[in-house]
Amino acid sequence: MAGEEQLVEVGGRTLRLRNLDKVLYPSTGTTKGELLHYLTGVAGLLLPHLRDRPATRKRWPDGVEAGPTFFEKNVPRGAPSWLRDVTLPAPGSTKDREMVTYPLIDDLAGLMWAANLAALELHVPQWRVGPRGAAKNPDLLVIDLDPGPPAGLPQCAEVALAVRERLQEDGLDPHPVTSGGKGMQLYAAVSGKQDSATVSDYAHRLAEELEKSLPRLVVSRMNKNLRKNRVLLDWSQNNGAKTTICPFSPRGRERPTAAAPRSWDELSDPGSLLQLEFGDVLERIEDVGDPLASSLPSGGATGVGPKVPTS
Template identity: 50%
Template sequence: MSRQRVRVDGRQLSVSNLEKVLFPEVSFTKAQVIDYYVRIAPVLLPHLSGRPVTFTRWPDGVEGPAFFEKNTARHAPDWVRKVTVPSPGSAKDREVLEMVVLETVADLAWAANLAALELHVPQWQVASKLQPALPDLLVLDLDPGPDAGIRECCEVAERLRDRLVDDGLDPVVKTSGSKGMQVYAPIRVTDREHPSRYARVLAQELSAETPDRVVWRMEKVLRPGKVLIDWSQNNPAKTTVAPYSLRARPDATVSTPIGWDEVDAVRGGGADPGELRFHTEEVLARVEEYGDLFDIADRTRARLPAV
């Protein structure tokens, strides 16, 4: 194993096997993964702020085995922020988890060196007493079934946007970096289960309006030709891939914030859905041109309607 010491954002970091190809289809190396996360840090870090990160690690690249890792603090250097949070039900035989919060460029470089290709975060931040605060984000995850794709997701995303705006919310949208899309809105709630209830009702209503195009239940037999609105991602125990995170797909795609005009261009303007599939250099260029299209901090944080 080849190792070397590098200095990132004032921190000394040991990195290894920089020449290892993690995305063989596009010859994308670990060095390029680290470089991407360092360069995208100014827009990525605000979306990780205060949120314990779940890693998806691919130590032998995307063609090898992978694993989710929540209990990440044991790997971390002293300078990475560590938090102890209650264990979600999916963590076997643990009452608490020792997790990390990525706050600096050096933190991102450290995670990338672990081949943590994907970064997943909850819809809540850690409160001052190191307990989960109330959710501050609503997410509607659009997952196309067989014979459906990004164009169908754009149609559903536009309908969701209209409903959210009617309810006083201020939504943003991003690609998942895989097959689908995610619509978010900043929210204020007094009950941590409120987002799940609201999202479920919304998904059920859209499914009832167009049962041939939208489904709200998970069963695979229901999904051909339809878009699943996965409302369950609002469960406080669940996480969603962060904006600007790489995805472990053969061509090294990125979960990319997009404008509603881009959604509309695909939905009704005849634009190629393939134009909403982005890679690292394209994402960096978009940020240079447009800034952060996922500007949650600058959007209205509205009270979620009662359900």
């Protein structure tokens, strides 16, 4: 019944789960219990992408069709004592003038805790924290492909292939993730030896270059009046203060979609490319696992990618 609580043991942690039959996605009747089922199924693939990255959560306490919804950075009151956290200067603030204590979600119990609070999205930066809690240099470069209507996934796939070719010229090995929203992201491992500003500047130059070579399809500027039927190459996600939806994270959309790593072969047939829902992701990981796992850093690994060119 609605309002009931259950005490469960997850990896030696005790959790108090509430309202498991609460509908979070009314269009499909998807409940909090089904959200927890999805997260349990993908935890082994999702957690390496979350590990040691401060997690910003977007919460929908009353489901995706009702308010309020809000981003949450700080660890809220009542969080379990076993939840790891890290205190860092707030994004954009003067150093040490304002601090935020973020959760570090690195086990299934942490995922269950976040989902129990109706945190339907998990957003992370492209950098990790070290063992003493200091922010490291980024180990990922991300290009966010955001289509302006009526453009959609087919146009994103066409642009993604062009971005891939350009990144490979510089020795980077990008991999696509459909966002669960409108577009997709491309991730590439970088060395961890350059700061966020250097990586962001490189991504900006790349976006401007592709805008010049594909002017009818690509835009590098945020102006909304420029984006109709074109794909924004959002290079700004590499700013050290920015976060991006984590691969395998659920999304707070009308339907229960998720950010889903894809293969380049799938992008070769853009007309059949769709955003994937929970059941789709759970079914496909039995066959393909995580297409990102072999080439992107996980579990604190560093130095697995190249430096980006600085000019």
